Amino acid sequence: MTAEQLGVAEIAAWLREAAAVVRAQQARLTSLDAAIGDGDHGLNRARGFDAVERLVNFPDHPVTPGDLLAQAGRTFQQRVGGASGPIWGIALRRAGQDLGDRQTLEAPPLARDLDAARAGVVEIGAAAPRDKTMVDALAPAVDALQKAAADGLPSDAVAPSAARPAEDGVRATTPLLARRGRAAFLGERSISHQGPGATSVALVLRALAGTICAAPPRLYGDE
């Protein structure tokens, strides 16, 4: 699928693909969280996206992209525990609210939308860049997306430009000391481990690129 205009079908396809990717990587997310947390991140993500997939597959699923994202956010808030459930919930709800009742979106609203998600995450989680949280994948992705959108690229070209910086952000979490979330309790022992929450953000952004691009980017792990 290529999509310069993202409508509810494309957003639904993205969420389905994200659910598939998260399920495929559940064990990896679990083991990353077992190293510096409590080992439930794979389960939390899978539970959330399984519920979102049911929402998307429901025949009467919401008819605008904004509604779909907002309902996906509420699903996370209702179904997923841990720190990341409410944080993902607010991210998706803010993204949905930002879209309002627009039927389709192009690159600039997509970038604004993810920026609204980032702002929600920072508002409730208070994490700064380099605190070794999901912000370390989300923030560089949003920055790149905004730049690509400002350069006038269409959404099927800007989505890959978000996936790569997210993956670079994930890699950059490894040497960091965690300053937020459960991993922060480990202090120096959190160093030399890849951040689980950043990893799952990058997977979901990669699912976006894979869903709406004619030629999805080659990313780490494909090589």
Ligand code: ADP
């Ligand atoms: P919990 O830590 O409650 O078990 P999860 O394991 O599902 O929740 O998620 C852990 C991830 O949540 C971390 O790897 C981190 O990326 C993210 N996280 C934790 N606290 C915050 C925060 N305050 N802001 C942003 N992300 C956070």
Ligand code: MG
């Ligand atoms: Mg955990």
